[in-house]
Amino acid sequence: MADTTPTFSPGIFEVDLIFPRNETYAPHTLLPVVFALQNPPLAFPVAAWISWSLWEGNNLTSPGSITDGVIELALLNLTSTEPLLVTRFIDTIPYPNGFWTFEWSLQMDMCSAGYGPGQFIDTNSTTVFTISQSGQAPDLVAATSSDKCGTMKAYAYNITAEGESCGYFGPSPTTNPCAVTVNAAAASSVMAAGTALACDPLESSIYPNVTCPPVSVSSSNVAGQYHMAAAPTLLTLLAVVSGLIHLG
Numbered sequence: 739m740a741d742t743t744p745t746f747s748p749g750i751f752e753v754d755l756i757f758p759r760n761e762t763y764a765p766h767t768l769l770p771v772v773f774a775l776q777n778p779p780l781a782f783p784v785a786a787w788i789s790w791s792l793w794e795g796n797n798l799t800s801p802g803s804i805t806d807g808v809i810e811l812a813l814l815n816l817t818s819t820e821p822l823l824v825t826r827f828i829d830t831i832p833y834p835n836g837f838w839t840f841e842w843s844l845q846m847d848m849c850s851a852g853y854g855p856g857q858f859i860d861t862n863s864t865t866v867f868t869i870s871q872s873g874q875a876p877d878l879v880a881a882t883s884s885d886k887c888g889t890m891k892a893y894a895y896n897i898t899a900e901g902e903s904c905g906y907f908g909p910s911p912t913t914n915p916c917a918v919t920v921n922a923a924a925a926s927s928v929m930a931a932g933t934a935l936a937c938d939p940l941e942s943s944i945y946p947n948v949t950c951p952p953v954s955v956s957s958s959n960v961a962g963q964y965h966m967a968a969a970p971t972l973l974t975l976l977a978v979v980s981g982l983i984h985l986g
């Protein structure tokens with residue numbers, strides 16, 4: 739195993755929610771949840787993680803609700819500064835038509851007085867989407883197109899130095915969600931990785947309605963992170979590497 743502990747270099751760390759958005763989706767066996775990390779190595783010094791939940795309308799205990807989604811960003815392979823897509827997949831086939839609330843929170847440790855973590859940053863954002871038989875299929879290319887990228891929920895931080903398990907933050911810079919673009923090849927790779935995950939024997943009970951290829955290669959190294967080239971109009975999928983999946 740290569741060392742995946744990134745070396746510290748100050749810069750702007752940004753997290754963008756690419757999917758879902760304030761849109762209407764048809765029920766899908768693998769509705770993707772996709773976050774983009776810009777300058778991913780900076781997730782490490784601040785011990786960044788995302789918690790997320792999903793419920794129907796205003797009912798946190800509705801059937802199909804997920805209340806304990808966790809993505810430990812700091813544990814991912816953060817060696818590359820190229821934008822990184824972090825994904826989870828939700829089977830929305832059994833979901834009734836209606837409004838669904840996706841809430842997520844990015845948490846990071848901030849140093850105080852030069853010693854360990856003191857405060858922590860906790861964003862708290864909700865996106866409401868609609869499930870309807872007449873809705874659209876998930877389209878990650880459209881979600882990052884020039885006319886839609888500006889509506890992503892985005893958080894950017896100027897991390898100027900690292901402390902003991904925490905980071906020093908400068909004034910928050912403006913966000914730049916349009917710097918991440920998912921092209922057709924990257925989008926189909928994300929969905930193919932979702933299928934491979936769902937067809938893993940360990941996961942297949944969670945995704946009973948995904949059609950699996952007859953001969954499945956070992957998907958134990960398929961997980962929710964993708965390194966992508968930085969060029970805004972040409973993102974190339976460089977690698978699908980092992981990571982931690984917490985299907986909550």
Ligand SMILES: *[C@@H]1O[C@H](CO)[C@@H](O)[C@H](O)[C@H]1NC(C)=O
Pocket residue numbers: 739740741742815816817818965976977979980
């Ligand atoms: C981490 O990512 C880099 C660049 O994407 C890759 O070359 C390396 O093999 C990965 N390391 C591990 C342990 O997955």
Ligand SMILES: *[C@@H]1O[C@H](CO)[C@@H](O)[C@H](O)[C@H]1NC(C)=O
Pocket residue numbers: 760761
């Ligand atoms: C969601 O989209 C609908 C329809 O386009 C729009 O009326 C509404 O204002 C949007 N809500 C938010 C929070 O952006």
Ligand SMILES: *[C@@H]1O[C@H](CO)[C@@H](O)[C@H](O)[C@H]1NC(C)=O
Pocket residue numbers: 797798799800801
């Ligand atoms: C929320 O969903 C649960 C499970 O179906 C149901 O028992 C409860 O009555 C619902 N609560 C509201 C406020 O609709």
Ligand SMILES: *[C@@H]1O[C@H](CO)[C@@H](O)[C@H](O)[C@H]1NC(C)=O
Pocket residue numbers: 829830831832944946947
């Ligand atoms: C699987 O598909 C059947 C038939 O459409 C549906 O009744 C069931 O709810 C689905 N289950 C899941 C977990 O998607």
Ligand SMILES: *[C@@H]1O[C@H](CO)[C@@H](O)[C@H](O)[C@H]1NC(C)=O
Pocket residue numbers: 789842843860862863
């Ligand atoms: C986000 O804010 C809502 C409303 O203030 C609150 O109920 C919820 O617990 C918060 N979630 C997190 C993860 O902080």
Ligand SMILES: *[C@@H]1O[C@H](CO)[C@@H](O)[C@H](O)[C@H]1NC(C)=O
Pocket residue numbers: 750896898908909910911
């Ligand atoms: C980030 O902070 C550094 C150090 O204070 C500063 O030089 C730089 O201009 C800041 N960058 C942005 C984009 O605000």
